[in-house]
Amino acid sequence: xxxxxxxxxxxxxxxxxxxxxxxxxxxxxxxxxxxxxxxxxxxxxxxxxxxxxxxxxxxxxxxxxxxxxxxxxxxxxxxxxxxxxxxxxxxxxxxxxxxxxxxxxxxxxxxxxxxxxxxxxxxxxxxxxxxxxxxxxxxxxxxxxxxxxxxxxxxxxxxxxxxxxxxxxxxxxxxxxxxxxxxxxxxxxxxxxxxxxxxxxxxxxxxxxxxxxxxxxxxxxxxxxxxxxxxxxxx
Amino acid sequence: xxxxxxxxxxxxxxxxxxxxxxxxxxxxxxxxxxxxxxxxxxxxxxxxxxxxxxxxxxxxxxxxxxxxxxxxxxxxxxxxxxxxxxxxxxxxxxxxxxxxxxxxxxxxxxxxxxxxxxxxxxxxxxxxxxxxxxxxxxxxxxxxxxxxxxxxxxxxxxxxxxxxxxxxxxxxxxxxxxxxxxxxxxxxxxxxxxxxxxxxxxxxxxxxxxxxxxxxxxxxxxxxxxxxxxxxxxx
Numbered sequence: 001x002x003x004x005x006x007x008x009x010x011x012x013x014x015x016x017x018x019x020x021x022x023x024x025x026x027x028x029x030x031x032x033x034x035x036x037x038x039x040x041x042x043x044x045x046x047x048x049x050x051x052x053x054x055x056x057x058x059x060x061x062x063x064x065x066x067x068x069x070x071x072x073x074x075x076x077x078x079x080x081x082x083x084x085x086x087x088x089x090x091x092x093x094x095x096x097x098x099x100x101x102x103x104x105x106x107x108x109x110x111x112x113x114x115x116x117x118x119x120x121x122x123x124x125x126x127x128x129x130x131x132x133x134x135x136x137x138x139x140x141x142x143x144x145x146x147x148x149x150x151x152x153x154x155x156x157x158x159x160x161x162x163x164x165x166x167x168x169x170x171x172x173x174x175x176x177x178x179x180x181x182x183x184x185x186x187x188x189x190x191x192x193x194x195x196x197x198x199x200x201x202x203x204x205x206x207x208x209x210x211x212x213x214x215x216x217x218x219x220x221x222x223x224x225x226x227x228x229x230x231x232x233x234x235x
Numbered sequence: 236x237x238x239x240x241x242x243x244x245x246x247x248x249x250x251x252x253x254x255x256x257x258x259x260x261x262x263x264x265x266x267x268x269x270x271x272x273x274x275x276x277x278x279x280x281x282x283x284x285x286x287x288x289x290x291x292x293x294x295x296x297x298x299x300x301x302x303x304x305x306x307x308x309x310x311x312x313x314x315x316x317x318x319x320x321x322x323x324x325x326x327x328x329x330x331x332x333x334x335x336x337x338x339x340x341x342x343x344x345x346x347x348x349x350x351x352x353x354x355x356x357x358x359x360x361x362x363x364x365x366x367x368x369x370x371x372x373x374x375x376x377x378x379x380x381x382x383x384x385x386x387x388x389x390x391x392x393x394x395x396x397x398x399x400x401x402x403x404x405x406x407x408x409x410x411x412x413x414x415x416x417x418x419x420x421x422x423x424x425x426x427x428x429x430x431x432x433x434x435x436x437x438x439x440x441x442x443x444x445x446x447x448x449x450x451x452x453x454x455x456x457x458x459x460x461x462x463x464x465x466x467x468x469x470x
Contacts, residue, residue, distance in 0.1 A: 013403035044411055045418035091415050093374075133374050138412040139328075139381055140368055140419050146377050159406035168248035170429055171394035176279055177373040180326050183280035184375050194405055 002151055003028060003117040004200040005208075006128045008158045008192035010089050010121035018058040020195065021119070025062035028117050029084045034065040036082035040098035041090025041123040055088055075102045079111060089122025089158075092135040096127060097143040109149045118151070122158045125192070129155040134181055134189050136174075152198070152205055153187070153235035160191030160214060175214075175222065182218040188234055189216040198231065205231040237386055238263060238352040239435040240443075241363045243393045243427035245324050245356035253293040255430065256354070260297035263352050264319045269300040271317035275333035276325025276358040290323055310337045314346060324357025324393075327370040331362060332378040344384045353386070357393045360427070364390040369416055369424050371409075387433070387440055388422065388470035395426030395449060410449075410457065417453040423469055424451040425460075433466065440466040 005028050011017050029035055039051035046054075052068030059066040066086065072078035079085070085108065087095070099105040112118045120128055126135050127148040134157040163173040172180075178189050190207075191214035192198070199206045207213050212224045215234075225231075240263050246252050264270055274286035281289075287303030294301040301321065307313035314320070320343065322330070334340040347353045355363055361370050362383040369392040398408040407415075413424050425442075426449035427433070434443045442448050447459045450469075460466075 009405045011405050013405065042415070042418070043407070045415055091412075094415075094419070133376075135374065136406060138369060138371075138416055139374060140412075140416040142381050146374055159404065161404060161406065169394065169396060170244045170246050170248065171371060171396065172278070177326075177375075180277070180280055180329075181373055181375040183277070184329070 001115055001203060002112055002200045003115065004112065004128065004151060005119045005197050006125040006152075006156065006200070007119070007121045007197035008125065008160065009194040012195055016058070017054060018121070021121070021197075022058065022062050025059065025064060025119075028119060029062075029064055032064065032084040032117065034067055035059060035084040035086050036078055037066045037068045038085065038087040038095075038124070039068055039070065041088060041092065041095035043088070043090035046090075051088060055086065059086070075104050076107055079104050079107045082111065082116060084117045084119075085112065086119045087121075087124030087127065089124055091140055092123040092126050092132050092137045093139050093141050093143055095123045096132050096146070096148060097141045099127070100144045105149070109151070112149065112151060125158050125197075126156055128152060130187050131155060131185075133185065134178060151200065155181075155187050155189045156198070157189055157191045160193045175216075178216045178222075182216065186218050188218075190214070190231070190234075191216065191222075196227070203232070205234070207231060236350055236438060237347055237435045238350065239347065239363065239386060240354045240432050241360040241387075241391065241435070242354070242356045242432035243360065243395065244429040247430055251293070252289060253356070256356070256432075257293065257297050260294065260299060260354075263354060264297075264299055267299065267319040267352065269302055270294060270319040270321050271313055272301045272303045273320065273322040273330075273359070274303055274305065276323060276327065276330035278323070278325035281325075286323060290321065294321070310339050311342055314339050314342045317346065317351060319352045319354075320347065321354045322356075322359030322362065324359055326375055327358040327361050327367050327372045328374050328376050328378055330358045331367050331381070331383065332376045334362070335379045340384070344386070347384070347386060360393050360432075361391055363387060365422050366390060366420075368420065369413060386435065390416075390422050390424045391433075392424055392426045395428045410451075413451045413457075417451065421453050423453075425449070425466070425469075426451065426457075431462070438467070440469070442466060
């Protein structure tokens with residue numbers, strides 16, 4: 001039974017870090033005093049220590065202690081013994097490389113599938129899909145694999161952006177990129193706009209937040225889904 | 236002696252495919268009747284055949300025949316015997332994967348370093364750098380390596396986009412992504428805006444086109460460089 005919040009972004013425009021997610025932490029991390037933080041994605045190159053203290057400050061507003069995995073001698077043991085896990089955003093290639101290098105990719109998968117509550121934002125959400133192949137990030141490091149946690153049987157594109165009809169830029173739109181992904185891969189992709197998240201609870205996957213999300217299936221036209229939609233059987 | 240045009244984009248707003256580059260083809264491909272086209276990046280999932288005929292139509296305006304590498308039985312031989320090479324844009328991960336799979340990455344590097352004129356646009360330009368690690372593309376396929384041609388001793392970010400000061404989107408800006416790249420890698424990165432290209436000629440590398448470009452060096456603030464700037468010693 002998986003309990004998770006998989007959020008498109010950590011931060012909304014004109015809000016503090018994690019502000020809109022803090023009200024949901026007590027339910028996800030019920031009876032959890034201390035959550036393990038995975039800072040490996042290092043947004044903007046921030047250090048593990050700085051990133052941990054930023055996230056810990058936000059979690060303290062929900063009365064939860066956050067401790068960085070970098071503070072533990074044995075990361076595998078830290079994951080196995082964690083009462084809850086939060087993986088922050090940043091660069092997905094770096095995050096995935098580090099999870100493999102520390103040999104905890106499969107350990108996280110195992111403990112979360114066995115009930116350890118999990119929250120991800122951005123890169124931390126991207127890795128909850130079958131693969132990291134619908135990330136928006138730059139390949140700043142070469143990971144040993146693109147396979148990720150597979151907490152859900154599809155892929156996620158966080159920070160989903162609609163094409164700008166007035167744009168004169170000829171770089172590809174997000175929609176074109178996901179279409180190219182589907183030229184070579186078959187799993188559905190959910191484009192989560194900033195403010196949306198997936199809730200995994202009681203064996204159900206539900207779209208949460210105020211916005212619609214955009215669903216991409218191989219060889220089909222993409223379409224909008226309403227908040228509250230049950231995505232449990234999407235694969 | 237390398238002769239090359241490395242262009243940010245194939246197409247400018249309100250222009251036809253390759254329109255702004257066609258006037259420069261006769262000089263680059265001097266005395267070349269037939270150029271070899273590498274369509275592997277498949278923008279939007281277009282087939283090799285369709286992509287080749289689109290590019291061939293544009294090249295015909297400069298009186299040059301273009302032939303797709305897919306029409307040759309032996310791609311290694313095709314590259315070795317080519318009088319000129321053009322690599323089109325699309326998905327860089329797919330392009331690099333195919334170049335390794337067909338065992339022509341190093342062959343292209345060798346012939347171009349020995350004088351075969353080369354043109355790249357977008358993904359075809361990205362691979363001229365030391366690595367493909369400053370691409371904007373989605374990792375839709377896992378290549379055996381991120382190393383690329385290294386025709387120049389730095390990296391290129393094609394379709395460079397300035398941050399939008401009015402944006403409410405919290406996904407990372409291009410500048411932040413390149414900064415994250417420099418947290419782990421040391422080579423300079425040139426952000427080429429659409430309409431700019433690098434000209435490699437007479438052992439010199441020069442910024443061409445009407446626009447400025449943005450130069451990123453590890454641990455330095457990024458800065459603008461004027462068109463016409465000599466980048467030969469950038470590394």
